[in-house]
Amino acid sequence: MRSMEGGGYSDIENTALRARYAKVFEPPSWSGRLIAAAALALLIFGLWHLGFSATRFLNGLGGLGKLVVLMFPPEWGTTTTLLRFLKSLGETVAIALLGTLLAASIALPLSLIAARNTTVSQILRFFTRRSFDTLRGVDTLVWALVWVNVVGLGPFAGVLAIAISDIGSLGKLFSEAIEASDQRSVEGVKASGGAKLHTIRFGLLPQVAPVLIGQCLYYFESNTRSATIIGIVGAGGIGLELSEMIRTLEWQKVAFLIILILITVTIIDRLSTMLRSAIAGSRAMPG
Incomplete structure (x- = not known):
């Protein structure tokens, strides 16, 4: 051998x-x-x-x-222009945060209807899941164009665009996490005399909450980039400033805005990673 x-x-x-x-x-x-x-x-x-x-x-x-x-060297112009850029950047982060929170608040109860093990009706489950498919099948930019024409220019349209798109995505992810949950804790609550709502509140949500929070953090990070894009079509935020600087050929200011966006996204990415790691660590701890 x-x-x-x-x-x-x-x-x-x-x-x-x-x-x-x-x-x-x-x-x-x-x-x-x-x-x-x-x-x-x-x-x-x-x-x-x-x-x-x-x-x-x-x-x-x-x-x-x-x-x-x-584009080199990047510059921001006057102090007034810099303050305007920073305000628009804060508006972009606020659009992403509020849009994600609004989507998560609506997606969570709908995901309980869409999940096989918590639904109240198979017919409702079918229509809820198809609604999720419809909402996430339309890109956020398209939703922004729709809401800009409905409610007018500004960050409100951006919040609605992100929220509507994310309801479909988060609803699907939430329902899949609920379906994949361990049913032993649910059966334990049920065996102790708990009603349907008790099994969801004390048996189901505590074990899926870290997963749902992690998904929301990821979408907040992603929506910060999306909020920049939808701002170009008039949904507020720094995207509007970026579009204006490109239109007027202010390439040095364009470079500064791009660097500002990259720094912001990097910071949010780092904070989200730290929070997800902390959530995962607390979930792994016994007791």
């Missing part, structure tokens, strides 16, 4: 492994190769149909380089 160099398996052991896990060592089937070839052909056709050109791409990189040169 010859052993492989570096402490590997011997030839006999390799043969035994191949015999035991024959499917793992089988070469790709013809169906798998056909699917891969079809995917590659679809990619090539899609690039051709959409007018992809290496020459245009390289020329675009040259134009991008010229813009980067125009």
Whole structure:
């Protein structure tokens, strides 16, 4: 029996492994190769149909380089302009926070209806889940355009756009977390004489709460970036300032705003990570 160099398996052991896990060592089937070839052909056709050109791409990189040169050094202009930028940035963070909180507040009770183990009616469950699909199937930017035309320009439209979109996403995630929960604690509350609401309040929510909070923190972080984009269409925040600076070709101020947004998102990302780690740690602690 010859052993492989570096402490590997011997030839006999390799043969035994191949015999035991024959499917793992089988070469790709013809169906798998056909699917891969079809995917590659679809990619090539899609690039051709959409007018992809290496020459245009390289020329675009040259134009991008010229813009980067125009952006340096970043500047904010006068003190009044800086204060306006900071106020708009705070507005963007507020839009993301309020939109996420509003979405979570509405998504939580709806997720109890959408979850298989807590629903009050299968018909209601079906329509609730399809409503989640509808809401999250429309992008936040589209919702922003709708609400800007309904309630007018400003951060209120941004809050509504983020909330409506996130109700669908958070509702789906919340319901899946509820369905995946351990039913032993629920059965324990039920066995001690608890009603349906008691099983949800004392048996279900305490074990899924860390997961739900972690998901909300992640969406708050993501919505900070989304709030910047929807501001460009008039939903308030720093996106409106960014759009105005691009329109007037103030590229140095554009660079400053981009840096400001990146710093803010990084800080929020770090704080969210710390909070999620703290929640996970408290969940892992016994008792």
